[in-house]
Amino acid sequence: MKKIEAIVKPSKLKAIQAGLIKIGIPCMTVVPVKGVGLQQGFPEIYRGTEKSIVLLSKVMIICVVSDENLEKCIDVIIETGSEGKVGDGKIFVYDVLDAIRMRTRTRGDDAIR
Template identity: 50%
Template sequence: MKKIEAFIRPEKLEEIKDVLKALNLNGMSIVQVMGCGNQSGWKEIVRGSEVDINFLPKIKIELVVQDNQLEDVIKNICEKAKTGDVGDGKIFISDISDAIRIRTGERGIDAIK
């Protein structure tokens, strides 16, 4: 199993949710976050002083998928999230050694289906 953490532009969330639903993925977490990277923010004047606003709003999507689903999920997220501009986001992938569905005690792949 693999855990996917995708940081995307907020306006791309609905498109990505739709494509993940079409792939029959039934579990994900979505969190509003603030972050910085190559996409520098902007400058504002606050109380007469210029202030750099470096942290920009992003959406973090977390989901766990079967190994054989990984490349398809990544490809679809990239296609929907890409604008070609700096700030499109990043995807991080981690190995998951086990998962447990608390209600039933199911483990592994059965717990994420």
């Protein structure tokens, strides 16, 4: 199993969620976050208020998926969440040791499908 953390533009959340549902990945956790990438918020805010320390609002979408579903999950997030511009977002991938559905004590891949 792998954990995907996709830090994306808030305006893309609905399209990404719809895309993931369409390929059979309906479970996710969404966290509002603030962050900056390489450009330190510039030029995403160059028409906005000038601030000395820039943190832009983003959403972090967390999905735990089977190894088999990893690449299609990444593809859908990129296809539905990108504009081809600076600040589109970033995806991090982690190994997951185990998952446990509390109701049934089901573990591993069976707990995430």
